[in-house]
Amino acid sequence: MKNLREDAFRIIKSSIDSVLPEKAIQQELENLSLDDNIHIVSIGKAAWRMAKAAKEFLKNKVKDGIVITKYGHSQGDIGGLQIYEAGHPIPDENTIKSTKKAIELVENLREDDVVLFLVSGGGSALFELPVEGVTLEDIKNVTDMLLKSGANIVEINTVRKHLSRVKGGNFAKLVEPAKIYSLVLSDVLGDRLDSIASGPAYPDSTTIKDVEKIIKKYDLQLSEKILQALKNETPKHLNNVETRIIGSVTKVCESAAKIAQHLGYNTIILTTTLDCEAKEAGSFLAAIVREEKERERPLKTPCAIILGGETVVHVRGKGKGGRNQELVLSAARGIKEYQEVLIASVGTDGTDGPTDASGGIVDGETVNRLQEKGIDVEKVLIDNDSYNALQSIGGLVITGPTGTNVNDLTFILCD
Numbered sequence: 001m002k003n004l005r006e007d008a009f010r011i012i013k014s015s016i017d018s019v020l021p022e023k024a025i026q027q028e029l030e031n032l033s034l035d036d037n038i039h040i041v042s043i044g045k046a047a048w049r050m051a052k053a054a055k056e057f058l059k060n061k062v063k064d065g066i067v068i069t070k071y072g073h074s075q076g077d078i079g080g081l082q083i084y085e086a087g088h089p090i091p092d093e094n095t096i097k098s099t100k101k102a103i104e105l106v107e108n109l110r111e112d113d114v115v116l117f118l119v120s121g122g123g124s125a126l127f128e129l130p131v132e133g134v135t136l137e138d139i140k141n142v143t144d145m146l147l148k149s150g151a152n153i154v155e156i157n158t159v160r161k162h163l164s165r166v167k168g169g170n171f172a173k174l175v176e177p178a179k180i181y182s183l184v185l186s187d188v189l190g191d192r193l194d195s196i197a198s199g200p201a202y203p204d205s206t207t208i209k210d211v212e213k214i215i216k217k218y219d220l221q222l223s224e225k226i227l228q229a230l231k232n233e234t235p236k237h238l239n240n241v242e243t244r245i246i247g248s249v250t251k252v253c254e255s256a257a258k259i260a261q262h263l264g265y266n267t268i269i270l271t272t273t274l275d276c277e278a279k280e281a282g283s284f285l286a287a288i289v290r291e292e293k294e295r296e297r298p299l300k301t302p303c304a305i306i307l308g309g310e311t312v313v314h315v316r317g318k319g320k321g322g323r324n325q326e327l328v329l330s331a332a333r334g335i336k337e338y339q340e341v342l343i344a345s346v347g348t349d350g351t352d353g354p355t356d357a358s359g360g361i362v363d364g365e366t367v368n369r370l371q372e373k374g375i376d377v378e379k380v381l382i383d384n385d386s387y388n389a390l391q392s393i394g395g396l397v398i399t400g401p402t403g404t405n406v407n408d409l410t411f412i413l414c415d
């Protein structure tokens, strides 16, 4: 008989290890063979690890550089680079302060200078300077509203790009006439380069008209001042940028499948673009488990069913949680009393929502164990309080910041 929990932790650890940025950065830099005069600008949750790998490879070809990452996501000096931490998912004063430093670093560069731009998700909150007339407070309010609206990340960033002096290709304009090589870890489904970290160095495919549609769709209550500011169009053509994707959710799913296979599971990747409401994804996963348990379909047991993506949560309650925790808790409702089954879901960056957990694990006993503690799952889901519920029964996965960021990994193990 398999130890599903132990196997789940092995799959999580090894598949995240496979998307750490070091190897991919080194490979790309070998191919690029850059000259001297390199300036590193690294933004996002994986920024520190990406910059360290680049600096170690390029050594003194690097003239200077800056890292802007989330609080708790940097791990000390990287030979002479400026290192800053700032607010995520809501930007703060340190976001603005560090972004100004990055602009100082690139604004007077010449044609023979090169900016190595290392981009990972989280960059939208960590790299920001609002357009004229818009304050940090305004950006915080709009970000908070968007994050709670149920809008997906492409929609959220469509709005953010049109309020910014660095997003949506604007940063590349500031770097001109120097050239930018951009290496990107993708945490956006479909690897949309103009959405990842709001595409500071990528031509923007979204327009003011798209912004208007999103405001209507989610009934966003914005002030007249913000509505006026949103009429700034973003650059649609850039001449100084080359971009490569160095990691994505597809890779983490493929690694998870390989490890599961190695551990003796029949394995399938169902999708790498799971993007519905977290609670609905949970119900769907539970339905798959029931099919496995009753009819061994689609795979003979023992089996591992793997999904990648990024669900959304309409946050209406006052509780603590994240989309992965909410997904598994919702799934737990539909697998009650089944034996030898487990559902896990984690953010590869190591943080799920504003919590210190990267996700959660549930099984057939989860709902009963919560009931014994007087906790009603339905109420927890209404309150968006998945963290406290899972914590009370040892259902959280805690990895700490991983140094990478390629979306969420979800899987079922059945024996």
Ligand SMILES: Nc1ncnc2c1ncn2[C@@H]1O[C@H](COP(=O)(O)OP(=O)(O)O)[C@@H](O)[C@H]1O
Pocket: 088, 089, 122, 147, 148, 312, 313, 314, 315, 318, 319, 320, 321, 322, 323, 326, 347, 349, 351, 352, 353, 354, 383, 384, 385, 386
């Ligand atoms: N109490 C909660 N329960 C479930 N999800 C939440 C809760 N609070 C915030 N979230 C979700 O967490 C998301 C931000 O989480 P985070 O893990 O930082 O995202 P990302 O990894 O994409 O940066 C928000 O979009 C919001 O929908």
Ligand SMILES: O=C(O)[C@@H](CO)OP(=O)(O)O
Pocket: 045, 089, 120, 121, 122, 123, 124, 125, 153, 157, 187, 188, 195, 196, 197, 198, 405
């Ligand atoms: O920075 C961003 O815009 C998004 C997507 O890249 O990342 P995160 O969801 O981690 O904030």
Ligand SMILES: [Mg+2]
Pocket: 121, 153, 187, 310
């Ligand atoms: Mg995200």
